[in-house]
Amino acid sequence: MSSKMLKSVLTTVLAGGLLAGAAQAYEAGDWIVRAGVWGVFPKSDNLDTPLGMIEVDNGYSLGINGTYMFTPNIGLEVIGALPFKHDINLDGTKIASTYQLPPTVLVQYHFMPTGTIHPYAGVGLNYTFFWDEKTTGPLSGTKLSLDPSWGLAGELGIDIDVAPNWFVNATVSYMDIDTKAKSNVLGTLGTVEIDPWVVGLNVGTRF
Numbered sequence: 001m002s003s004k005m006l007k008s009v010l011t012t013v014l015a016g017g018l019l020a021g022a023a024q025a026y027e028a029g030d031w032i033v034r035a036g037v038w039g040v041f042p043k044s045d046n047l048d049t050p051l052g053m054i055e056v057d058n059g060y061s062l063g064i065n066g067t068y069m070f071t072p073n074i075g076l077e078v079i080g081a082l083p084f085k086h087d088i089n090l091d092g093t094k095i096a097s098t099y100q101l102p103p104t105v106l107v108q109y110h111f112m113p114t115g116t117i118h119p120y121a122g123v124g125l126n127y128t129f130f131w132d133e134k135t136t137g138p139l140s141g142t143k144l145s146l147d148p149s150w151g152l153a154g155e156l157g158i159d160i161d162v163a164p165n166w167f168v169n170a171t172v173s174y175m176d177i178d179t180k181a182k183s184n185v186l187g188t189l190g191t192v193e194i195d196p197w198v199v200g201l202n203v204g205t206r207f
Contacts, residue, residue, distance in 0.1 A: 024161075025113055026206065030069040032159075034169045036202030038063035040084050040102075042194045047181065049189055052091035054181075056194055059084035059100070063200050067108060077122055079104040079173075095139045098146055102128040102175060102198075104153050118159040118167070126153040126175045128194075143184040146192070151176030159204060169202040 026032065040059045047054040063081040070076065080103055088096040106124030113119075130146035157171035177194040 025072055026069050026075070026110055026118065028069055028071050030206050032067040032069065032075070032204060032206045033064070034066075034159075034171075034200075034202035034204035035062065035064040036169070036200055037061075038081060038198060038200040040086070040196045040198050042086070042177075042196040046194055047190050047192045049090075051186075054095075054189070054192060055089045056192065057087040057089065059086045061085075063202070065200075065202075069110070073110050075108040075110060075120075077106045077108050077124070079106070090138065093137050095137050096133060096135045096144050098130050098133045098144075100128055100130045102126055102177065104173075104175065106153060106155060108155075116161045118161075120157050120159075122155045122157075124153050126151050126177065128175070128177045128179070130179060139183070139185075142186075145182045147180040147182075149177045149179045149194075151178065165206050167204050167206075169200070169204045171198075171200045171202070173198040173200075 038061055042056040044055060045053055046056050061082045061084045065077055065079045067075040067077040081101060083099040083101055085097060085099050087094050088098065104124060104126040106122035108120050108122040110118060110120040127150055129148040133144045133146055135142050135144050153173060153175045155171055155173035157169060159167040159169050161167045174197055177196060179192050181189040181192050183189055
């Protein structure tokens with residue numbers, strides 16, 4: 001699924017929330033679980049080096065998150081996913097690929113529902129680790145390593161009721177992800193500023 005298609009579906013989901021209906025507010029003790037398709041969209045121009053501009057491509061995977069509601073308004077969310085794969089380019093030429101996982105913990109504030117919509121916002125801490133870095137093209141045969149990253153994260157989301165205790169969900173998150181890139185031949189290349197937007201389209205339930 002391309003970024004254009006994912007954002008188009010996100011717009012459709014948001015528009016669907018305008019349908020009339022009675023939404024039931026979340027309660028203290030509720031568990032909320034969501035799973036669906038997520039896209040990670042790094043910012044452009046991630047690292048300027050003497051060799052050229054390094055850019056990290058988009059990645060897509062299956063994402064899942066779970067929220068525990070301490071009160072009707074305050075919840076704690078943990079984000080997980082299957083691995084995301086990203087290609088790494090130098091001035092448009094692929095030089096490497098890597099896998100990453102960005103487990104994240106956020107404190108959420110859930111606003112009072114309107115119609116069928118449960119809007120919420122969250123802020124928290126992200127930890128991203130990388131593995132299976134493989135080089136190709138001009139760097140073929142060399143070794144590349146990417147350090148783990150700690151950073152802040154924020155999100156906005158909505159749950160849209162479609163049946164008792166079932167809903168569709170759209171969420172947009174921003175994550176501060178910076179990793180130091182090292183080559184066994186070229187030494188330290190610098191800090192790759194990935195800083196992606198993460199868009200998720202999910203189906204969820206509460207119990």
